[in-house]
Amino acid sequence: MTTFGYTLHATSGAARRGTVTTPRGLIQTPAFMPVGTAATVKAMQVRDVAATGAEIILGNTYHLMLRPSAERIARLGGLHRFMGWEGPILTDSGGFQVMSLAKLRRLTEKAVTFQSHIDGSRHELSPERSIEIQNLLGSDIQMQLDECPPFPIAEDASLESLELSLRWAKRSKAAFDHLADDGRALFGIVQGSVYPDQRKRSAEGLMEIGFPGYSVGGLAVGEGQGAMFETLEVTTPLLPRDKPRYLMGVGKPDDLVGAVARGIDMFDCVLPTRSGRHGQAFTWDGPINIKNATYQDDPTPLDPESDCPASRDYAKAYLNHLFRAGEYLAATLLSWHNLAFYQALMQRMRTAIEDDRFEAFAADFLNRYRSSS
Amino acid sequence: MTTFGYTLHATSGAARRGTVTTPRGLIQTPAFMPVGTAATVKAMQVRDVAATGAEIILGNTYHLMLRPSAERIARLGGLHRFMGWEGPILTDSGGFQVMSLAKLRRLTEKAVTFQSHIDGSRHELSPERSIEIQNLLGSDIQMQLDECPPFPIAEDASLESLELSLRWAKRSKAAFDHLADDGRALFGIVQGSVYPDQRKRSAEGLMEIGFPGYSVGGLAVGEGQGAMFETLEVTTPLLPRDKPRYLMGVGKPDDLVGAVARGIDMFDCVLPTRSGRHGQAFTWDGPINIKNATYQDDPTPLDPESDCPASRDYAKAYLNHLFRAGEYLAATLLSWHNLAFYQALMQRMRTAIEDDRFEAFAADFLNRYRSSS
Ligand SMILES: [Zn+2]
Numbered sequence: 001m002t003t004f005g006y007t008l009h010a011t012s013g014a015a016r017r018g019t020v021t022t023p024r025g026l027i028q029t030p031a032f033m034p035v036g037t038a039a040t041v042k043a044m045q046v047r048d049v050a051a052t053g054a055e056i057i058l059g060n061t062y063h064l065m066l067r068p069s070a071e072r073i074a075r076l077g078g079l080h081r082f083m084g085w086e087g088p089i090l091t092d093s094g095g096f097q098v099m100s101l102a103k104l105r106r107l108t109e110k111a112v113t114f115q116s117h118i119d120g121s122r123h124e125l126s127p128e129r130s131i132e133i134q135n136l137l138g139s140d141i142q143m144q145l146d147e148c149p150p151f152p153i154a155e156d157a158s159l160e161s162l163e164l165s166l167r168w169a170k171r172s173k174a175a176f177d178h179l180a181d182d183g184r185a186l187f188g189i190v191q192g193s194v195y196p197d198q199r200k201r202s203a204e205g206l207m208e209i210g211f212p213g214y215s216v217g218g219l220a221v222g223e224g225q226g227a228m229f230e231t232l233e234v235t236t237p238l239l240p241r242d243k244p245r246y247l248m249g250v251g252k253p254d255d256l257v258g259a260v261a262r263g264i265d266m267f268d269c270v271l272p273t274r275s276g277r278h279g280q281a282f283t284w285d286g287p288i289n290i291k292n293a294t295y296q297d298d299p300t301p302l303d304p305e306s307d308c309p310a311s312r313d314y315a316k317a318y319l320n321h322l323f324r325a326g327e328y329l330a331a332t333l334l335s336w337h338n339l340a341f342y343q344a345l346m347q348r349m350r351t352a353i354e355d356d357r358f359e360a361f362a363a364d365f366l367n368r369y370r371s372s373s
Numbered sequence: 374m375t376t377f378g379y380t381l382h383a384t385s386g387a388a389r390r391g392t393v394t395t396p397r398g399l400i401q402t403p404a405f406m407p408v409g410t411a412a413t414v415k416a417m418q419v420r421d422v423a424a425t426g427a428e429i430i431l432g433n434t435y436h437l438m439l440r441p442s443a444e445r446i447a448r449l450g451g452l453h454r455f456m457g458w459e460g461p462i463l464t465d466s467g468g469f470q471v472m473s474l475a476k477l478r479r480l481t482e483k484a485v486t487f488q489s490h491i492d493g494s495r496h497e498l499s500p501e502r503s504i505e506i507q508n509l510l511g512s513d514i515q516m517q518l519d520e521c522p523p524f525p526i527a528e529d530a531s532l533e534s535l536e537l538s539l540r541w542a543k544r545s546k547a548a549f550d551h552l553a554d555d556g557r558a559l560f561g562i563v564q565g566s567v568y569p570d571q572r573k574r575s576a577e578g579l580m581e582i583g584f585p586g587y588s589v590g591g592l593a594v595g596e597g598q599g600a601m602f603e604t605l606e607v608t609t610p611l612l613p614r615d616k617p618r619y620l621m622g623v624g625k626p627d628d629l630v631g632a633v634a635r636g637i638d639m640f641d642c643v644l645p646t647r648s649g650r651h652g653q654a655f656t657w658d659g660p661i662n663i664k665n666a667t668y669q670d671d672p673t674p675l676d677p678e679s680d681c682p683a684s685r686d687y688a689k690a691y692l693n694h695l696f697r698a699g700e701y702l703a704a705t706l707l708s709w710h711n712l713a714f715y716q717a718l719m720q721r722m723r724t725a726i727e728d729d730r731f732e733a734f735a736a737d738f739l740n741r742y743r744s745s746s
């Protein structure tokens with residue numbers, strides 16, 4: 001049985017080129033993980049998600065525990081079999097969505113109770129229950145339950161929240177050690193908002209417990225790219241060199257480049273699929289809105305450098321037409337294009353790190369990406 | 374340059390096994406043509422439509438003339454290139470949708486004028502303009518403009534409508550001969566409601582003009598399967614043996630089997646894709662509604678005899694979940710399954726005709742298909 005692990009192959013500045021090993025396959029890092037919220041990467045077939053180059057996808061504990069439920073998925077053979085994805089799956093703890101989507105939340109030392117946004121049913125999520133759910137799903141990379149504080153948050157409130165998350169980290173670890181199959185991994189989550197001392201306290205507390213990987217949470221919540229990068233600069237150096245680092249819920253293409261430059265290995269974000277469903281396409285020359293009338297007669301491909309079907313088989317005018325006509329295929333093609341763009345960006349970053357020219361790559365990328373805006 | 378043609382290979386009773394030849398490829402008949410209304414077979418990629426076995430698809434003149442317009446599609450290289458489908462395309466004349474979708478219709482000897490259901494703009498559709506549009510689209514098999522009478526319709530009103538359609542057939546043919554590229558074909562449309570004498574009058578009038586294929590129109594409009602079959606029984610024997618016969622807008626799987634038994638070669642219908650989007654799946658044991666709670670925990674495939682992704686990669690429980698969660702993939706997977714089912718049905722019919730056992734095949738099919746209802 002392959003165990004979970006991380007190998008660092010090369011660095012370029014603070015940027016890292018590595019491989020995450022799991023029993024279900026390897027993940028070349030830096031890696032972007034498409035989000036499959038409700039056991040589907042929206043508007044895509046998983047074989048097509050794999051064709052874009054994705055080696056791991058994410059599932060959302062909150063959505064899946066409510067519908068169709070973790071127990072039902074377990075009875076049906078686990079999340080991989082349920083949704084037809086054979087590679088590794090990472091799940092979040094459910095905490096973030098409880099805070100952003102559920103109603104009537106009540107947080108105690110023991111757990112958070114809440115009402116489903118789907119049918120109003122009441123649920124409790126504790127560190128132990130979150131781990132139980134993630135194991136019922138069969139998740140390969142699991143997250144501790146943490147409290148996800150809002151931004152901005154006062155220093156003392158942030159510290160109190162961080163300490164609760166550390167106590168929950170310990171309980172998550174104990175539950176995981178009791179429940180999880182061989183080869184699965186549990187990540188701790190560094191919190192502390194934009195306060196450097198608190199990021200240090202959180203990282204040290206987690207490392208004392210000991211995890212095979214570390215997530216950076218509490219960012220991309222409104223603090224802005226500058227503050228996010230500053231926080232990464234004081235956080236990643238605290239983390240062990242021989243473990244993967246996952247920046248949760250990030251982000252735009254330029255966020256990814258800046259975060260890789262600051263030592264991040266793994267990302268997830270709904271942006272490529274959500275933007276795609278709304279007509280925004282990412283290109284090397286910056287994002288465009290394909291619904292714009294300027295594309296109605298445009299015979300050129302969305303991105304001549306992409307070999308995804310949206311770029312390879314159709315003109316911009318066709319994509320524009322599909323959005324105007326409200327066709328399903330519009331969402332599929334732009335989601336596909338955006339996921340393929342994100343994977344191509346990760347591939348270019350991995351190559352740039354291998355060649356030890358990441359700084360030059362990042363400057364060139366940003367120069368072109370921002371040129372049209 | 375390959376010209377349009379039809380070869381009859383075998384018969385079994387009145388059922389016919391043939392091949393339609395077009396410059397863009399062969400069509401094995403009896404054939405089912407998926408409907409790509411607005412330059413997309415809804416919720417599907419065309420390469421996946423081809424993977425189900427479809428050799429020809431249908432485009433709707435009414436929808437395309439309104440959005441994005443025939444002139445725009447022509448500027449972009451024609452409908453095949455626009456939507457990425459390399460095989461033959463059949464287009465209707467637009468007449469049927471004008472009658473069912475457009476507002477403020479006014480019919481004269483010259484043309485029908487109407488208001489777009491999309492933006493209220495005014496348009497005129499004459500036999501000449503319909504052919505012009507179909508040629509701008511680059512359609513391989515075009516339809517004459519006809520009047521599509523409602524059901525029921527009085528005998529004298531039906532006769533009057535039929536005579537107008539015959540005059541329009543003549544004008545359509547003249548316009549087509551003037552405009553169309555080599556290898557394209559124009560079909561005449563037999564009307565006459567459920568009146569055998571009028572079907573005869575219509576067929577003879579069309580054959581006098583002379584077409585490379587004949588459509589049967591004015592059926593599946595509420596007359597019921599019995600009346601439809603009776604009408605086919607008096608209509609197909611009137612048509613030339615060496616030309617293909619296309620039953621427009623039909624139908625359910627048992628409609629197709631009964632119509633093939635009565636000498637029909639080609640079909641189109643939105644049913645497999647429209648039903649699919651609403652959770653209805655066709656199986657050899659009859660249609661089922663996958664949204665039904667009985668499938669929530671069902672680990673079995675939709676149809677063990679199908680190798681489409683919906684049947685091959687997922688359990689019924691997953692498809693049920695996708696519909697409950699309102700996911701795009703639900704529509705894609707069930708549309709795919711239904712299109713694959715329709716193509717498999719056509720393939721089984723073609724084989725049964727080749728083996729001269731169509732009557733037995735039809736009886737077995739219907740016995741099983743109707744057993745659960
Ligand atoms: Zn692309």
Ligand SMILES: [Zn+2]
Binds near residue numbers: 675684685709711713
């Ligand atoms: Zn199937």
